[in-house]
Amino acid sequence: MKLLGTMRIEEDTLYIGGVSTKELAKEYSTPLYVIDEQHVRNVCREYLRNFKVKENGNRVTYAGKAFLPLEMCKIINEEGLCLDVVSGGELYTAYKSGFPMEKVLFHGNNKTIEEIKMGISLGVGRFVADNFYELNTINEFAKKENKVVNVYIRITPGIEAHTHDYIKTGQIDSKFGFTLINDGVVNAVKEILKLENIKLMGLHAHIGSQIFDVDPFVDEVxxxxxxxxxxxxxxxIELPELDLGGGFGIYYTKEDKPKNPKVFCDAILNKAEEMSKKLEYPMPKLIIEPGRSIIGNAGTTLYTVGSIKEIPEVRKYISVDGGMTDNIRPSLYRADYECAIANKMNCKEEELVTVAGKCCESGDILISDAKLPKVESGDILAVATTGAYGYSMSSNYNKIPRPAVVMVKDGNSRVVCKRQSYEDLLASEII
Known part of the structure; x- marks a missing residue:
């Protein structure tokens, strides 16, 4: 397993943020999401520095759907980023954390009326509108509150980003945004110009996720x-802002060849400068929306190994106390991860195993064919790069409580999301 962020090995044990994973498992139990706070902050600063936020007034906006507890909102705000949300729940989380509403972008292809009203009432900085229905609804409720709402319209630019079908959002056939067909964008702008309580600030596009190549982003610009x-x-009319979305790829396994944020930022900024000069178009304020690339590598999930089953000449299964309820991506996307035995980091890799979850589903497999030291029941398994879409996509399937989340930094740990109890599971049920 590749060591990421502040990970290090000390006395055969994996440490993150200066804290022993054995001690974390002992103190907080498992499954346990561990977030490397310093790594999060370092990546935020790298984006801010390389996207010329101070020099040019550009903005880096964290894509909250990747991971958005209250504490993450606080960190993102402290580091000077904006925030994009995609639901009323994410917006409410940002609000309760004290995040400045004027720095919030509200996304979503089918915002409910209640969500739109909430966004207007709280004063979100920008709505990202996907369709005429939403534009008219925003205008209607903005008028009732005697407000003028700032809006981007989302465009599907028709760019193939070479990623998984489920996470391609920039091609023409997409549920997101206005298409280029039959003057779709111009017609959307015409409609906005008729709406007295909407101010069009710019355009938005997002071409996909987990993209390693620079060329698709250059084409997007x-x-x-x-x-x-x-x-x-x-x-x-000249539009003053342009939001280019996110999708910058990160390391999961040795097959992945990610680039650092500077490479993507430089390519986007250079192409924008070129196009501005070529078209004699005033340089708009540029926005990017990294999510996974900020939080993904900062997260590690710790599990305790339970039952072990060996089928001679076929496969050896090791089962852990979590699974698809805390990480659905292997089942949903066939996503690959690296892992290690956190209490045997210096031991020789001796066997090939398949890591199975505890759910009553044959598809609850976290990692197939992982090469590990001799595994024993009670060992602590660490799965890396689970910061993005682990906790945020977790569920209570099989009535399994959600794990706790702890932040680690400078040798200290703290709980930012408590472990669900069985009572918590039943809190909304009525008999």
């Missing part, structure tokens, strides 16, 4: 500048 220029030529 070119496409979006050309769209803005088309709007200018047909309607006579």
């Amino acid at each position: 070119e496409v979006m500048f050309n769209i803005m220029n088309d709007v200018r030529s047909k309607l006579g």
Whole structure:
């Protein structure tokens, strides 16, 4: 398993943030999400520095759907990032954390009326509108509150980003946004110009997730500048902001070859400068929305090994006390992860095993064919890069309580999401 962030090995044990994973498992029990706080902050600072936030007024906006407890909102705010939310629940979390509402972007292809009303009432900085229904609904309730709401319209730019079908959002056939077909963008802008309580601030696009190549982002910049220029030529307006979304790929396994944030930032900024000069278009404020690339590598999930089953000449299963309820991605996407025995980090890898979860589902397999030291019941298994979409996509399937989340930094640990009890599981049920 590749060591990431502040991970280190000391006396055969994996340490994260200066804290022993054996001690974490003992103190907080398992399954347990462990977040490397310093790593989160370091990546935030790298994005801010390389995207010229101070120099050019650009913005880095954390994609909250990846992981958004109250504490994460606090950290993102302290580091100077904006925040994008995709639901009323995420918006409420940001609000309760004290996150500045003017720094919030509200996404979603089918926001409910209640969510729209909440966003307007709380004063979110930007709505990202996907369709005419939403535009008209925003305008209606903004009028009732005597407010003018800032809006981006989301575009599907038709760029193939070479990623999993479920996480491609930039191609023409997508549930997200306005298409380029039949002057879709120009018509959307025309509609907005008729709406007295909406102010169009710019365009938004997102071409997919877990993208390693720079070229799709360069193509996206070119496409979006050309769209803005088309709007200018047909309607006579220049848009002051351009949101290019996120999707920057990170390391999960040795097959992944991620680039650091500077490479993506430089490519986007250089292409934007080129297009601005070429089209004689005033440089808009640029926004990017990294989520996974900020929190993904910062997260590690700890499990305790329970039953072990060996089928001679076929397979050896080791079962852990978590599974698809705390990490659905292997079942949903066939996502791959690296793992290690946290209490045997210096031991020789001797056997090939399949890591199975505890759910009553044959598909509850976390990792197939993992090469590990001799595994024994009671060992602590560490699965790396679970910071993004682990906790946020967790469930209570099989009535399994959600794990706790702890932050580690400088030799200290603290709980930021408590472990669910059985009483918590039943809190909303009525008999």
